[in-house]
Amino acid sequence: MSELTKNKNKGSGRAIAGLLILGFGCLLLLNQVGVYFPHWIFGWHTWLILWGIFIGVRNNWKGAGAFIMIGVGVVFMIDDMFPDFDTSAFVWPMIIIGFGLFMIFGRRSKAFKDMMYNRNKKFDWDRRQFQGPGYTAESSETFSNTTEDGPQPDQPNNSGTYYDDFIDSVSIFGGTKKNVYSKSFRGGDIVNFMGGAEINFTQADIKGRVELDVTQIFGGTKIIVPPHWEVQSEMAAIFGSVEDKRHIQQQATSDKVLVIKGTSIFGGIDIRSF
Secondary structure (H helix, E strand, O other): OOHHHHHHHHHHHHHHHHHHHHHHHHHHHHHHOOOOOOHHHHOHHHHHHHHHHHHHHHOOOOOOHHHHHHHHHHHHHHHHHOOOOOOHHHHHHHHHHHHHHHHHHHOOOHHHHHHHHHHHOOOOOOHHHOOOOOOOHHHHHHHHOOOOOOOOOOOOOOOOEEOOOEEEEEEEOOEEEEEEOOOOEEEEEEEEEOOEEEEEOOOOOEEEEEEEEEEEEOOEEEEEOOOOEEEEEEEEEEOOEEEEOOOOOOOOEEEEEEEEEEEEEOOEEEEEOO
């Protein structure tokens, strides 16, 4: 992504946020001078809907986070509009249905498509780039002749080690732990629903700007990166946090940038390095 495109996206995001805040402020002002508005317009659910719209427009409506926030906000707004109609019982079913739809239709990002292409194409490269623990010339020859039942260069082995250029992690009511050894890592998707994931990039390498998309609800993600990587967070955290717990590095490599995108609802992300 060029610098011009990044600046354009940032400017667009600020403009959208400014317009939403300006509009809501005008409604508050008109309400104070006597113009009647229904009480449910000024509830917390309105802020949740506006925040979901902002996240959706900023990310071109990619990912499930914006739709979940808008959906939950609409449910509670309807509950406020019609007190005799209890909508709270529909919240969890809607969240689960929305998450299921996202699992089926929403994971069509460029990284996911490239990953599928990368797995289906015929590989023809120098296998010396996949140097993991215990690598020798003999093991390289054995590795190249593995059967379909054994670990392939584009697939994880039984220890949770990944040599592929993309990572795809899904945790539902459980946890996953993965070590990435790719020397040309290009991105991936992490999805947690009442589960967690730990991704270790200390033995991996990247070139330029790489995006990692994280979507989690009531979950947590721990990302371990080399100390010389630059990490940028573009996460939308709702009742959660994104914490960079690394020591301050004086010589971060600007040409190795890991961008963490997505939405975290009632969950947290920890960024660490050793």
